[in-house]
Amino acid sequence: MDLTTCDIRKGLLLFALPMILGDLLQQVYNLSDTLIVGRFIGSNALAAVGSAYALMTFLTSIFLGLSMGAGVLFSMEWGRGNIHRLQLGILHAFCLIILITILLNIALYVWMDPILHFLAVPQAIYDSMRIYVEIIFMGLLAVSIYNFFSCLLRSIGNSVIPLVFLGLSAGLNIGLDLLFVLGFHWGIAGAAIATILAQYVSGSGISMYYMKTYRSFILHRQDWVFDPTILHDLLGLSLMTCLQQSCMNFGILLVQRLVDTFGPITMAAFAAGVKIDTFAYLPVQDFGNAFSIFISQNEGAKRIDRQQQGFRIATTMTILFSAVISLLVFVFAQPLMQLFVQAKETQVLWCGIRYLHIEGTFYIGIGCLFLLYGYFRGMGKPGISVILTILSLGTRVLLAYALAPTLGEIGIWMAIPIGWFLADLVGYGWYFMGRTKIDMSVDGD
Numbered sequence: 001m002d003l004t005t006c007d008i009r010k011g012l013l014l015f016a017l018p019m020i021l022g023d024l025l026q027q028v029y030n031l032s033d034t035l036i037v038g039r040f041i042g043s044n045a046l047a048a049v050g051s052a053y054a055l056m057t058f059l060t061s062i063f064l065g066l067s068m069g070a071g072v073l074f075s076m077e078w079g080r081g082n083i084h085r086l087q088l089g090i091l092h093a094f095c096l097i098i099l100i101t102i103l104l105n106i107a108l109y110v111w112m113d114p115i116l117h118f119l120a121v122p123q124a125i126y127d128s129m130r131i132y133v134e135i136i137f138m139g140l141l142a143v144s145i146y147n148f149f150s151c152l153l154r155s156i157g158n159s160v161i162p163l164v165f166l167g168l169s170a171g172l173n174i175g176l177d178l179l180f181v182l183g184f185h186w187g188i189a190g191a192a193i194a195t196i197l198a199q200y201v202s203g204s205g206i207s208m209y210y211m212k213t214y215r216s217f218i219l220h221r222q223d224w225v226f227d228p229t230i231l232h233d234l235l236g237l238s239l240m241t242c243l244q245q246s247c248m249n250f251g252i253l254l255v256q257r258l259v260d261t262f263g264p265i266t267m268a269a270f271a272a273g274v275k276i277d278t279f280a281y282l283p284v285q286d287f288g289n290a291f292s293i294f295i296s297q298n299e300g301a302k303r304i305d306r307q308q309q310g311f312r313i314a315t316t317m318t319i320l321f322s323a324v325i326s327l328l329v330f331v332f333a334q335p336l337m338q339l340f341v342q343a344k345e346t347q348v349l350w351c352g353i354r355y356l357h358i359e360g361t362f363y364i365g366i367g368c369l370f371l372l373y374g375y376f377r378g379m380g381k382p383g384i385s386v387i388l389t390i391l392s393l394g395t396r397v398l399l400a401y402a403l404a405p406t407l408g409e410i411g412i413w414m415a416i417p418i419g420w421f422l423a424d425l426v427g428y429g430w431y432f433m434g435r436t437k438i439d440m441s442v443d444g445d
Contacts (some may be wrong), residue, residue: 003157003294004079004301008310009317015159016290020283022150022163036177037191038272038340045188046340047264048129050271051121054256056136062104062242063144066097067151068289069238072296072377073230074155079300087219088230094148096234101144108137119253120260122267132192139196142203149206155293165205173198240382247386251393255400258412266409269351272340276356280325281363281370284318288370295378307379311431314371322367329360351409358413365420372427384430392423 003011038046070093077086108115112133121129150162173194180190211218259270291314298306329336333356334349341348369392376384396419403411 003297004303004306008294008306009313012287012290012294012310012314012317015157015293016287018159018163019154019286019290022159022166023282023286024279035340036181037188038268039342040181041187044125044264044268045128046271047122047267048125048132048188049191050274051119051125051256051260051267052129052132052136053271053274054253055115055119055133058250058253059104059108059140060143060147063097063101063140063147064151065242066093066100066238067144067147068292068377069241069382070097070148070234071151071155072237072241072292072380072382073234074152075293075296075378076300076380078156079297083216085230087217087223088225088227089234090152090217091219091224092227092230092234093238096231096238097144097148098141101141105137105140108140112137118257120257122260122264124264125267128188132188135189135192136195139199142196142199145203145207146199149210153206153210154290155296159290161209162206165202165209168205169198169202172201237377237380237382240386241377243382243386247389247393251389251397254397255412255416258400258404259409262409265347266351268341268345268348269337269355270409272337272348273352273355273359275340276329276336277360280329280360281322281366283325284322284363284367285370287314287318287321288367288372288374290374291371292374292378295375296380299379311375315368318367318371319364322364326361326363329356329363333357333360354410355413358410359416362417362420365417365424368424369420369427372424372431375431376427384427388423388427391426392419395419395422 003015037049070089073089073093074086077083077089112130116126116130116133146162146165153159153161176194176197177191180186180194184190186193256270259266291310294310295307298304298310333353336356337349337352341352343349369388372388373385376382376388396415399415399418400412403415405411407414
């Protein structure tokens with residue numbers, strides 16, 4: 001899809017919809033583990049999988065950030081019509097991301113126990129969580145490959161194919177979860193094995209599709225050359241976006257560490273609440289990612305008018321959607337929690353409901369923040385997104401640790417939306433100051 005000429009509202013919706021559906025399916029990987037483990041193994045196993053999910057989200061954010069940053073470069077070159085530079089960018093980005101993935105994977109196995117000790121995992125679930133992450137780390141290469149090719153395809157306007165492969169692997173994950181956990185009684189290890197097998201299906205499938213369908217983007221071996229200017233641009237975008245994504249999820253990891261100190265009940269409630277969160281605001285997160293591609297394509301085509309008009313339209317759509325989702329989560333907090341927690345586990349249930357009533361009421365904050373991330377990343381200014389992330393997560397972590405000793409877990413839940421809205425204020429201020437400078441330069445001409 002050419003986002004430099006289409007109707008803005010319709011184009012954003014049509015382009016974002018497959019991304020939203022795709023990431024909803026991607027969440028099924030861990031969600032199916034959580035549902036089956038929580039319902040059929042117990043709350044301790046649920047706490048272990050939930051704590052591991054925070055760690056995996058942080059690790060995945062590194063690959064996703066690198067790929068998203070590379071995607072901005074791909075979109076700009078696509079908007080400029082510079083196919084040769086696009087080809088070289090794809091080659092450089094793939095080599096860089098795979099190298100980082102392999103090195104990180106080795107480091108994770110070497111320092112696995114120190115990482116788990118840092119997370120303050122309770123002894124009651126330590127062995128279960130270690131078994132789970134030992135297996136789940138084997139799928140990181142597949143996650144990295146899938147994220148790279150999905151970001152590449154989306155950057156040139158194809159957001160449907162990533163959805164297709166995720167749908168296939170998500171269905172496989174659910175089936176294997178049921179077979180390994182309920183059929184073979186492999187416990188938490190079975191859930192992890194099901195997840196990594198499904199991840200390799202999506203990763204290998206999308207890479208083979210790309211190599212068969214987009215041969216014109218693949219350089220012949222004799223054309224492989226090192227281009228320092230491309231590497232410079234790629235590192236500038238990818239590393240900053242990676243830093244932004246990593247900071248965001250490292251902050252979440254620090255919050256998870258604080259939650260872990262409250263014991264298995266709060267951990268289980270938080271694990272279920274985070275899954276509900278993920279589904280609730282994932283559409284606005286993906287809308288922000290789609291908006292980033294819209295901005296970067298129009299930046300490459302020098303369509304400033306469409307960028308400004310698109311920002312107004314996207315902000316309105318984000319606020320309306322987030323408000324509706326907040327209302328639904330608040331009203332249906334109890335039945336949503338009961339998807340993950342048995343009714344007899346009343347302490348876990350009511351702890352999770354309190355989380356959703358406090359944090360889930362303010363999804364507008366995180367929706368606007370995702371939109372701001374997408375805008376600044378698409379403009380080739382990922383450093384601003386990093387600053388907003390540090391501001392949001394820094395506030396959240398500091399407040400959580402400050403309030404938890406007196407307010408308990410409620411203090412942690414309250415800190416989250418405060419961090420969102422503080423970053424929103426700064427981000428929108430930054431946008432309007434930048435737009436004012438553009439308007440003044442245009443008037444001066």
